[in-house]
Amino acid sequence: MTEIVNPSPAGVFHGKALAAEQDGPVLRVRLNPGGRDSTLTVAALDDLAGLLHGLHDRPDVRVLVLSAEGDDFCLGADRNEYQEALAEDPTGAVMRRIADKAHRVCDALENTHVVTIARLHGRVIGAGLALASFCDLRAGADTCRFRMPEIGVGLPPAWGGAMGRLIVEGGAARIRELMLTCDVFDAATAHRLGLLHKVAPPGELDAAVQAWVRPLVRRPPEAVILTKRMLAGHSRAARTADVALLDAHLLTAELGRPRRTERHT
Numbered sequence: 544m545t546e547i548v549n550p551s552p553a554g555v556f557h558g559k560a561l562a563a564e565q566d567g568p569v570l571r572v573r574l575n576p577g578g579r580d581s582t583l584t585v586a587a588l589d590d591l592a593g594l595l596h597g598l599h600d601r602p603d604v605r606v607l608v609l610s611a612e613g614d615d616f617c618l619g620a621d622r623n624e625y626q627e628a629l630a631e632d633p634t635g636a637v638m639r640r641i642a643d644k645a646h647r648v649c650d651a652l653e654n655t656h657v658v659t660i661a662r663l664h665g666r667v668i669g670a671g672l673a674l675a676s677f678c679d680l681r682a683g684a685d686t687c688r689f690r691m692p693e694i695g696v697g698l699p700p701a702w703g704g705a706m707g708r709l710i711v712e713g714g715a716a717r718i719r720e721l722m723l724t725c726d727v728f729d730a731a732t733a734h735r736l737g738l739l740h741k742v743a744p745p746g747e748l749d750a751a752v753q754a755w756v757r758p759l760v761r762r763p764p765e766a767v768i769l770t771k772r773m774l775a776g777h778s779r780a781a782r783t784a785d786v787a788l789l790d791a792h793l794l795t796a797e798l799g800r801p802r803r804t805e806r807h808t
Contacts, residue, residue, distance in 0.1 A: 558590030568605035568760045570598075570657070578613030582621040583670045588644040595651035602656070605760050605767070608752060609678060610662040617671025619692070620645070620702060642702070645670065649703035652677040653775055656768045658759050662752050663687050664745060672738070673705030676712055679771065682741040682751045687730040689738070695725040711778055713738050 556563040562576040572594065575581050598604055611617060628637040652659055652674070661675040663683035668690050675681055693700040700706055700722050709718050713736040721728060733739040743751040759767070 556594070558586075558593065560584055560587035561590045561594070563594065565604065568603060569756055570604045570607045572607060572609050574609070574611040574617065575613050581611065581613050581615045581618045581666075583617055583619065583645075583674065584621045585624055585641055585644070588641070588648055591648045592644060592651065595648065595655055598655050598657055602764070604657055605764065606660065606756050607655075607657045608660045608662055608756070609675075611664075613665075615665030615671075616661075616663045616667045616687075617669075617674065618666060619669030619671055622696070645673075645703040649674065649677045649705065649708070653708075653778075656771065658767060658771065660752055660755060662748060663739070664748065666690070669693060670702045670705075673703045673709070676705055676708050676738065677703070679774075680741075680755055681739050682743065682748060682755075683730045683733060683739045684745040684748050685730050685742050686745060687733065687739075687742075688727055689729070689733050690725060690727045691722050692725045694723065708778070709738075712736075 556565070557576075560576075560580075561572055561574050563570055563572040565571075572591075574583075574587060598607075624641065625638060628641055629635065631637055658680070659678040661678035661681040663675055663681060664687060665684075666688050667675060667683070669692055672689055672691060691700060693702075706718075706722075717736055720726075730739060730742045734742045741751045
């Protein structure tokens, strides 16, 4: 795990799969620098884990804005990496370590002292939606499209411990429907469910995010941190039957199971 904690003189961080720039108390993190690969690769998980771990020693950072370059925020996890991991180690140990990384990243997002804001555009698919759900606040372009496609590709929705989080944020009945049907849904639906807090035209999305950032950096730090801790505690209390720690085992077991070739839409 690479810790991305020391800014250059210009306040810029660079990892293999993300770039981040600090502007005073605000850290702006961009996945997929260069816009070439919109999947959540192992490199992206390592970079995120290192960055979030480094924030423990950075009380000067008050707000983190998570966005992505390219046409889409995220097209989900990299399933080619999953298959390569199983080919490398048929016991599944390597695959379980990858899945555990996803859980650690999401847990760190939920529990960091920094207020986290997801800035979403384009398609937000699978693991991308899971990752965004662990941010404190979420703003999306009105052109966003969301999908939870796991069942459609023959996998359980077991990434990052997100099922419990999504149910708490969006409601059990609707999340159940969207997971089982794999239906695409738009930004307006995501807003009604509570998966988005704000919806704006693409050209106004940065202004919508900034409208949160300005007051947040003026709030007393200890009050913000304590409130985040209280909110996280209530969210976890609502997930008393959370089986997130089993996600790595469930995903690995299903990926390693022989299956017939199917067509999915």
